[in-house]
Amino acid sequence: MSGSRATLAQVAARAGVSVSTASLAFSGSGPVSAATRERVLAAAEQLRYAGPDPRGRSLRQGRSGIIAVVMEDRVLAAFRDPVRIAVLDGIAQETSAQGQGLLLLSDVGESADAIGTATMDAAILLAFSSRSDPTVELLRRRVVPLVALGGPDHGLLTISIDDEAASAAAAAHLAGLGHTDVAIVTLPLVNVDSPAARGPLTADAMRAASVTVSLTRLRGARSVFPAAAGWVSAASSVDEGMIAGQALLADPARRPTAVIAQSDLLAAGVIRAAHELGLSVPGELSVIGFDGIPLDRIIPQDLTTMVQPAAAEGRAAGRAVLDLLAGTQPRSASFQCTFHPGATTARPA
Amino acid sequence: MSGSRATLAQVAARAGVSVSTASLAFSGSGPVSAATRERVLAAAEQLRYAGPDPRGRSLRQGRSGIIAVVMEDRVLAAFRDPVRIAVLDGIAQETSAQGQGLLLLSDVGESADAIGTATMDAAILLAFSSRSDPTVELLRRRVVPLVALGGPDHGLLTISIDDEAASAAAAAHLAGLGHTDVAIVTLPLVNVDSPAARGPLTADAMRAASVTVSLTRLRGARSVFPAAAGWVSAASSVDEGMIAGQALLADPARRPTAVIAQSDLLAAGVIRAAHELGLSVPGELSVIGFDGIPLDRIIPQDLTTMVQPAAAEGRAAGRAVLDLLAGTQPRSASFQCTFHPGATTARPA
DNA sequence: CTGTTAGCGCATTCAT
């Protein structure tokens, strides 16, 4: 694209036809005789013309074939989360089947500048928190069709999972087993560029919270265990889960009989911590996770968890964006999780 | 971008200035009086103008602010590999700091169409095999500045790691401990859209191989253990490593004393398999990996491995691309791995 | 079937 490039006009001149005819020969969207098409293609070959320049084409057509995916984290943080990867893959399945490219944009630091200036036909907002309201406003102004995947209600077309119901179901499972003393390990409550806030779940922490998914799942769990103690982790990882587990389980006097973790990785960490403390799972501690990702045997048991249809969500978001671009009016959709009865929950001792 | 949008001309008209003046007011790259700038911005505000349309701008400037990252796998496969994620994050660190967006493109199936038609200022080819020669040729024709990250020699500017030397070093480490009966577990030899080829490393398999990294690492290991038996895995994962481990270790009569795995995930799987067979590591079997990724305690021990500076590679590739766009001439670079002495290798029994 | 005309939205000369 930089450097010198043949243009359609040059190709047309060489083939002895008009530019518009040459254009038709490439797009195939009009009546061109086989002979002329041949001539045009031959001329292109001689000039090493690689096809119409996307820039001219997209200005003319008002379409670029680019769909943006906007995240609040930098790439590394986002893609360390297996659920996000599955969602992104779902999106890519749909969009790339239509020859659309995915533009990865991050709403952090200077990277966010690109959101205001990058070419895009539409955007998918991935797991936004309320922190990003200004970004949503900017994209709205740019009249970019938007699809939200998870996140707070911006009045946008939204693809989501019923986090609250699923969390409530997880809690109800424990309640049904007879647990009454339950602790909750949450995902981060604030976003990446805020000072990391790992620690006990306090009223202050709740007030400062901006991450929708964490709050919604918390609400679901609290609907069953209103007084449950909580621990806020700084990321969704095994290590963070272990820290949470240590904090919640170390003191035998204040030890819950069950833990609800807001992700499988956190749950795995809690189980690890329990083992290190000499607690058997589920004999002395029940643990339920959230996500249903392959844990690659980080823990020996099969984790009891709420399975989230991440790839399906991604595909739905991808389809919604394509529908938006096609002019049809897709509808918001909410997916349900399914309970996976693993081997990490049991009746309290 | 779709739907109706105010244009710079409308803003200019409303502000009572010429289009060119309005343009200057936005770009800030020319002399405009503070008063007129105010008027222009006010007019923009009234019309809810969100700034210059990227399409017009990129046609005019010949720049789009988009850097493509082209991979041979679909998103899911690519991002299941922690090294790839780290590399991508390194790229993003550099490019997004310059406000450039990353366009994710896949050289598989219909998704590949976008490679010929998508807007991009430059492209980074991520871990290409020789299979993708036609794609390289296409991008060359499009006169897109290219940077290869790993992969075969296309005569392109290439950022790589010295796989062969690192593999040789890993092998030498085992040789130094006294091992002579060593087996090698390789990464896939053929690409995703070829029929998956898991199984013993045969001459036939070698002939059909197209994945550079696997072959290069193999060459390094074989430089120390020319006759080493091998197993080709179908992916870089713990599960594949376990399958390899089962295959290589099940028969006590033909059991090696050490295994060189071409990735840490494969190494972890081999160790898992060893444990299942009742073999102690490193007592009865030494295992060395490759990558130096955080294993999140998939195995109990600290893995002995060759640590690859993945993020640094990514940053180097990102910088190279930016340099290319800036007109300076970056040079190819090769990174060295560092040996990490973990707890999974020892003298043979 | 092919050519002519027009303009997508903008940044950049060059005048003034």
Add this chain to the structure above:
DNA sequence: ATGAATGCGCTAACAG
């Protein structure tokens, strides 16, 4: 400090 003119490369109406 501002404005007028030009064209980036292409496709879509329309006319022939």
